[in-house]
Amino acid sequence: MTRPPKRPRVQGARFSAHRSTACSFLEAGKFTRVPLHGLGKTYNRLMRRKVFLLGLLGLLLVGEGAEVWLLSVEGEIGRGMVSYLHKGLAEAERAGAAAVILEFSTPGGYLDAAQSCRDLILGAKVRTLAYVNREAYSAGALLAIACERIYFAPGGVLGAATPVYFDPQGRMEEAPEKVISAVRALFRATAEARGRDPLVAEAMVDRTVAIPGLVERGKLLTLTAKTAAEWGYSDGEAEDLGQVLNLAGLAGSVIRAFSYGWMDRLVDMLTNPWVASLLILIGVSGILVELFTPGFGLPGTVGLASLLLFFWAHYLAGLAGWESLLFFLGGIIAIVLEIFVFTATDFGVAGIAGLILLGLGFYTAMTGPLTQPKEVLSAVGAVALALVLSLVGFALFLTWVPQSRLRLGGVVLKAAIEERAVGKLAPTASPYVGKRGNALTDLHPVGKAEVEGEQLDVVAEEGFIPKGSTVEIVRDEGYRKVVRRVKEG
Structure with a gap:
């Protein structure tokens, strides 16, 4: 058998045993000697500085x-x-x-x-x-x-x-x-x-x-x-x-x-059920009135500010969330559709759905899963009272509008209602003009009327005419007729 070749020796591969020197690696197989005199003192000084800096950092953080x-x-x-x-x-x-x-x-x-x-x-x-x-x-x-x-x-x-x-x-x-x-x-x-x-x-x-x-x-x-x-x-x-x-x-x-x-005291006050009810009343009434006025005026500004205060306070209280806002916006959209688009008998499905959605929006903003029963009842009562009073106030407003000469932004309110319902009205010759009939639905301002046995889509010139009233066609706008209430006697 042949022996494996001997490994070559590396010169200087042993560490020196001298007490006052240390070896540091310079290149393969070669070392140099470094004096150790004073190394211990230098190490102690470095450690003391390190401890001092760490202590100073600790004081800065928590001291x-x-x-x-x-x-x-x-x-x-x-x-x-x-x-x-x-x-x-x-x-x-x-x-x-x-x-x-x-x-x-x-x-x-x-x-x-x-x-x-x-x-x-x-x-x-x-x-x-x-x-x-x-x-x-x-x-x-x-x-x-x-x-x-x-x-x-x-x-x-x-x-x-x-x-x-x-x-x-x-x-x-x-x-x-x-x-x-x-x-x-x-x-x-x-x-x-x-x-x-x-x-x-x-x-x-x-x-x-x-x-x-x-x-x-x-x-x-x-x-x-x-x-x-x-x-x-x-x-x-x-x-x-x-x-x-x-x-x-x-x-x-x-x-x-x-x-x-x-601000915390304000949140406490605004989340009181009856103060919240007042905000709802002002807010809903202002928005409904604004729907019947041109531009964006004082009623809408006050109403919007009241609703913002309501939702802001209940959001900070941890009660109102996105679901409350979605319910509220859905209710407003449904009521707008009921007023300006649908002409169902009396107050139709869209209007009822709108009121329910509004109520849910306000109720969910005022209560949480752990709200006490008394507070729940107060919230229900506050929301119901506010919505009922808003509707009553809105009905009174519509009754008052025909007798007023209220101008908002330089435009007569009556003209604004007509324009919103049917666009700009231009009188044209028509066999319908001057004919009379009865309102089959409440006209607010749109609805239906029966004239000489024919059911017609009509829009009230005054803004609101109650069901059963005698009406007269004053303009023919094609697919809709503009009517005016005829006073009895």
């Missing part, structure tokens, strides 16, 4: 001078609170705040508003800390559980969140099982999202939940600072906000309070 925003959840949680938290959390994120503290002192509030607030907190991109000072009951408990950390003031309590409502006699009653089940699931999902025991959250809502050593069946759970810490619902007890910062690792941060502003 001295860092901002922590404070939002106060006080009193009843209503629709204005949704607007307040939405703005506060968004501005804190834009300002680069290290965290947001939500300080709780609330007996609860509206469930639909609380659900919207909870979604805002869970979706916040800034760190959220709850400070229970001194109570967070009902809807307030849901918001506190939605925060990343929960701190308690001495004597603070959290829980007692079963949904309730007031009956017609003013007595407080627990909500039906269907509502309790929905709220229980909401609390459970919120606790799970923050890594807390979901059964504890459920026991705050449902009396049937029992937890050995914590709460027995038939009682609602309310946590104190001590029991909350034992069951993972407290990250510490703090005498004041300064201690909250210390516990959260934000010592030395600057607290910036974000106040409940005029």
Whole structure:
């Protein structure tokens, strides 16, 4: 057997064992010696500088001078609170705040508003800390559980969140099982999202939940600072906000309070069912009147502004969505078609469908899945009252129009109605002119009339003529005749 060829030796392939030198690679098989004198001191200086720079960076990020925003959840949680938290959390994120503290002192509030607030907190991109000072009951408990950390003031309590409502006699009653089940699931999902025991959250809502050593069946759970810490619902007890910062690792941060502003109070006011009803009344009436006036004038401007205020406030409250706007626009289109296109007997299918769609648009903008029964009834009553009054006012307007000499934009209203219905009217010789008959439908302004046994499509010169009135043809425009009401006697 032949031996394999010997590998050639590489010169200088051994590291020097000299204590004061080190070898560095220069080229294949060759090393050079570098003195080690002072290398240890240089390394120590570099490490000290690195530690100093890292410490300085930490101070810049979360230490001295860092901002922590404070939002106060006080009193009843209503629709204005949704607007307040939405703005506060968004501005804190834009300002680069290290965290947001939500300080709780609330007996609860509206469930639909609380659900919207909870979604805002869970979706916040800034760190959220709850400070229970001194109570967070009902809807307030849901918001506190939605925060990343929960701190308690001495004597603070959290829980007692079963949904309730007031009956017609003013007595407080627990909500039906269907509502309790929905709220229980909401609390459970919120606790799970923050890594807390979901059964504890459920026991705050449902009396049937029992937890050995914590709460027995038939009682609602309310946590104190001590029991909350034992069951993972407290990250510490703090005498004041300064201690909250210390516990959260934000010592030395600057607290910036974000106040409940005029816009939040405006949202609270505009989402009151009866104020909302007034906005609907003004809005719908203004739009209907504008349909019978040339150009775009004061009625349309006021009506549009009222409707924008209505939908804006309910959108900020987390209630109005695209479906509400689609219902509303569909209703307006149907009513326009009923007035200017269809001439069915009396108020036809398009008009009825339009009113229903308008009602659905306003109703869905005022209620949510967790809106309390009393608020639902108030919303239904407010919408119905506003629509009825709008129709009554519109009918009075049409009755008043023929007697008025109202000019808008320099054009007589009567001429505008005629022009919208049949285009520019030019009198022509016709055997129909001067003949009389009876209105078979309400003319607003279009409809049907019977003249000498013949049914004709007609348009009212005055803008509106009630069914059964005697009418006279004053112009013949081909496929439609312009009629005027004949006064009896």
